[in-house]
Amino acid sequence: MLLLVYFWELASALKEAKPKFDSAGVKLIAVGVGTPDRARILAERVPFPMDSLYADPERKAYDVLGLYYGLGRTFFNPASAKVFSRLDKVKKAMENYTIKATPDDTSSVLQQGGMFVFKGKQLLYARKDEGTGDHAPLDDIFDVCCKTPVA
Numbered sequence: 001m002l003l004l005v006y007f008w009e010l011a012s013a014l015k016e017a018k019p020k021f022d023s024a025g026v027k028l029i030a031v032g033v034g035t036p037d038r039a040r041i042l043a044e045r046v047p048f049p050m051d052s053l054y055a056d057p058e059r060k061a062y063d064v065l066g067l068y069y070g071l072g073r074t075f076f077n078p079a080s081a082k083v084f085s086r087l088d089k090v091k092k093a094m095e096n097y098t099i100k101a102t103p104d105d106t107s108s109v110l111q112q113g114g115m116f117v118f119k120g121k122q123l124l125y126a127r128k129d130e131g132t133g134d135h136a137p138l139d140d141i142f143d144v145c146c147k148t149p150v151a
Contacts, residue, residue: 007032007113008097009089010135011048017138018049024146028052031061033111034103041101057103059111067128068112077131117145 014030021028031054032039039055042048056062062069102109115136117125125144127136 008042008046009092009133010113011042011046011053012092013089013135013138015046015048017142018052020142020146026145029054031056033057033059033062033108034101038101038103041098045096045098045101057105059108062111062113065114065116065126065128067114068130069110071110073112073130074110074132077134079130079134082131082134115141117141 011030011032014028018028029052030048032042034055035057036055039053040050043050043053054061059069112129112131113135114128115125116123116127125136125141127140129135
């Protein structure tokens, strides 16, 4: 499933950025759709630190956060076109991709993600992906979490 590669692309970018988060005292957590076994496959193949990866097989976190889901958002949203500007990164992410990491519930590919920054219970930043691969710019995330003093 090519759509899941976009999460792999984001996981790769977050893995590269993790030292910057760590040095700012920010705990990076990625939540993916699927079982812990599927998350381990992603963690091994990206590679992504398993202690920063949570599996959400029933998409409960996605529901609580009000993240978008559906066919129109996935395939027909203009925001999905942004991914074409990063095809080189997507292609690189595909090198390690395996169908074995795809959730059993293939409708999960219709789930859009988002980026949230919390300081304790306080929400500092929230952005829902409008379409496939429409991830928050990491520079925006760094500005919010790495320039905000961690108490």
